[in-house]
Amino acid sequence: MMFEFRVQAVCPETGARAGELVTPHGIIETPVFMPVGTRATVKAMSPREMEEIEAQIVLSNTYHLYLRPGVELIEKAGGLHRFMNWHRPILTDSGGFQVFSLSGINRIKEDGVEFSSHLDGSRHFMTPELATRVQEGLGSDIAMCFDQCVELPCDEETARKSVERTLRWARRCKEVHRRDDQALFGIVQGALFDDLRKDCARELIAMDFPGYSIGGLSVGESHDEMYRILDLLNPILPQEKPRYLMGVGFPTNLVEGVARGVDMFDCVLPTRNGRNGTLLTSRGKFNIKHSRFEEDWGPIDPDCDCYACREFSKAYIRHLYRSGEMLGARLCSWHNLRYLISLMKGAREAILEGRFPQFRDRFHELFSTGKVL
Amino acid sequence: MMFEFRVQAVCPETGARAGELVTPHGIIETPVFMPVGTRATVKAMSPREMEEIEAQIVLSNTYHLYLRPGVELIEKAGGLHRFMNWHRPILTDSGGFQVFSLSGINRIKEDGVEFSSHLDGSRHFMTPELATRVQEGLGSDIAMCFDQCVELPCDEETARKSVERTLRWARRCKEVHRRDDQALFGIVQGALFDDLRKDCARELIAMDFPGYSIGGLSVGESHDEMYRILDLLNPILPQEKPRYLMGVGFPTNLVEGVARGVDMFDCVLPTRNGRNGTLLTSRGKFNIKHSRFEEDWGPIDPDCDCYACREFSKAYIRHLYRSGEMLGARLCSWHNLRYLISLMKGAREAILEGRFPQFRDRFHELFSTGKVL
Numbered sequence: 001m002m003f004e005f006r007v008q009a010v011c012p013e014t015g016a017r018a019g020e021l022v023t024p025h026g027i028i029e030t031p032v033f034m035p036v037g038t039r040a041t042v043k044a045m046s047p048r049e050m051e052e053i054e055a056q057i058v059l060s061n062t063y064h065l066y067l068r069p070g071v072e073l074i075e076k077a078g079g080l081h082r083f084m085n086w087h088r089p090i091l092t093d094s095g096g097f098q099v100f101s102l103s104g105i106n107r108i109k110e111d112g113v114e115f116s117s118h119l120d121g122s123r124h125f126m127t128p129e130l131a132t133r134v135q136e137g138l139g140s141d142i143a144m145c146f147d148q149c150v151e152l153p154c155d156e157e158t159a160r161k162s163v164e165r166t167l168r169w170a171r172r173c174k175e176v177h178r179r180d181d182q183a184l185f186g187i188v189q190g191a192l193f194d195d196l197r198k199d200c201a202r203e204l205i206a207m208d209f210p211g212y213s214i215g216g217l218s219v220g221e222s223h224d225e226m227y228r229i230l231d232l233l234n235p236i237l238p239q240e241k242p243r244y245l246m247g248v249g250f251p252t253n254l255v256e257g258v259a260r261g262v263d264m265f266d267c268v269l270p271t272r273n274g275r276n277g278t279l280l281t282s283r284g285k286f287n288i289k290h291s292r293f294e295e296d297w298g299p300i301d302p303d304c305d306c307y308a309c310r311e312f313s314k315a316y317i318r319h320l321y322r323s324g325e326m327l328g329a330r331l332c333s334w335h336n337l338r339y340l341i342s343l344m345k346g347a348r349e350a351i352l353e354g355r356f357p358q359f360r361d362r363f364h365e366l367f368s369t370g371k372v373l
Numbered sequence: 374m375m376f377e378f379r380v381q382a383v384c385p386e387t388g389a390r391a392g393e394l395v396t397p398h399g400i401i402e403t404p405v406f407m408p409v410g411t412r413a414t415v416k417a418m419s420p421r422e423m424e425e426i427e428a429q430i431v432l433s434n435t436y437h438l439y440l441r442p443g444v445e446l447i448e449k450a451g452g453l454h455r456f457m458n459w460h461r462p463i464l465t466d467s468g469g470f471q472v473f474s475l476s477g478i479n480r481i482k483e484d485g486v487e488f489s490s491h492l493d494g495s496r497h498f499m500t501p502e503l504a505t506r507v508q509e510g511l512g513s514d515i516a517m518c519f520d521q522c523v524e525l526p527c528d529e530e531t532a533r534k535s536v537e538r539t540l541r542w543a544r545r546c547k548e549v550h551r552r553d554d555q556a557l558f559g560i561v562q563g564a565l566f567d568d569l570r571k572d573c574a575r576e577l578i579a580m581d582f583p584g585y586s587i588g589g590l591s592v593g594e595s596h597d598e599m600y601r602i603l604d605l606l607n608p609i610l611p612q613e614k615p616r617y618l619m620g621v622g623f624p625t626n627l628v629e630g631v632a633r634g635v636d637m638f639d640c641v642l643p644t645r646n647g648r649n650g651t652l653l654t655s656r657g658k659f660n661i662k663h664s665r666f667e668e669d670w671g672p673i674d675p676d677c678d679c680y681a682c683r684e685f686s687k688a689y690i691r692h693l694y695r696s697g698e699m700l701g702a703r704l705c706s707w708h709n710l711r712y713l714i715s716l717m718k719g720a721r722e723a724i725l726e727g728r729f730p731q732f733r734d735r736f737h738e739l740f741s742t743g744k745v746l
Contacts, residue, residue, distance in 0.1 A: 039693075041696075069688075073688065084689065295449060322441065
């Protein structure tokens, strides 16, 4: 089997799962945080640094790569792994989210979405078939169905239509998908409407995808609303398939997502935050530019084993930011990514050892102190 | 001896030297290219990457560090080595060049230079004594006398006055310099006037500095003019002391500088060029953004052993630049630095093995082909 998902342990109290996802480029231990390499590079990081922080898989964006450098060039390179020199698994999104959020004027038709490039205004027409073909060209290990995202707040009728279209498009993606060394996941939409979410999940399950993504969350709703949808889907989604909560990267949401049966997460948060000096740490979130760190010779996070925390002081990293030096963005991105990867590794170990509820309590207690390190 | 310079071999044909400069933070093998870490970081690089490319020493700028974060903070950190986590030798300039080139309005007085910060316009007064004290606070292994630079073209009277002031200031720097774990170099000025250059060198030699810098070159003069000044100084400067040609980093100038008895070079060129995609290679200089590299799957430089050349294609690095991705600037800075360091390492080996003239010919032949790799 090129793809297989094995659940290794389930927390009896919460339903949190530890598992292994077998892919052509290696086995991914879940729960897992997947760093985002939008344009075939995880911002500020090199591939070998990604290996050093034990990133198991990176995500890349079909929309961006389709526009530049184009899938043809990446095919000539021998696929995205070789192009970007990353030899562990890659997940690609379908471009659905970006077509709606990034592009200029877009027109949704039954066949697909007409949109103009955010780079040069050129007109393009993205369809479920094209999104699938592009992802096959990229050669990612895990691909996504082309889906229709809606903005929140959103009325039920709009959400219903987007779910129905997402389902029709999912069928078309599955229909044309050929590569057996690539797993195609279905995406559950339905905004914040419980019945729509359930219906969407059940229809996708009937199509029998090798994994299920939960889309359209972390787009402005409250944490409680997000958790309600996850609680709703947890018992519906098949236990034996991986579940991927798209675009979620805040530490609290990761731990609570795991507690609701989620296996995979991705987000630009750690690298975007890193570039502006915002740090995610075991003691909460803070910005390195704050004057209270001027003479702070301690590490970003005393519990972290990353290069930034092992070798540099907060005072020095603050100086790098104030001076606009690239090493500042590098060290903070590095730490943030390592922190989220370690957090999920810790959750996994706790699940395997039957102490996830304690791990979760301890995380919240420490993270919410937000005390100055 | 905390400082010692040993000439290990001299090319009988050109006078090119291979030597060892002993410093409190290690032995530097010369000739050497010194990467510039203006604000306590070599742009786009981490300290461990600098070790990997075998940087033996880095340069940092007194003017910048004096303004931000301030020498007091760096002293609290335990000195510049600890602040920036670089444990090999550091050379600091005196701030003379920046006071004239970067600051806003400046007024030269006999006592020093009144200038306004390029950061916030605040007024400062830099003197030979302060420049020395600041460098002692930074704790660099090699410090520079505070000198007066003139812009080219420059009339002889202006140049003469600047030489006389530079000599008076050098005496004052030497007078107040206390740290015996820091070598203070004198700087030869004199624009393009042969007699002024000679006089300046002889006066400095009489003051008996542990090393001599050649300043005020690579500021717009022709290569021939630069080489004429070097040819002039080569027999005057004491053989047993190291010679440092300031601000020179173009490969041709490095090799020709070595051929004229220079031991040390520094320049922002490799990192500044790297950030805009300009590459220095064994086959000449080119910009990675050029369309001819669109489908070029080869390395930047087939003769280079750096991470960028070992692991990434020109097509991919071009994509990174076009997408504005930080990894592009990192890989090109990385390569450019490694190239200059390797070039000087190659020159050293050639001198030690008695084949420097052939090395020099071969370098020019290959570098001037400028052929597309």
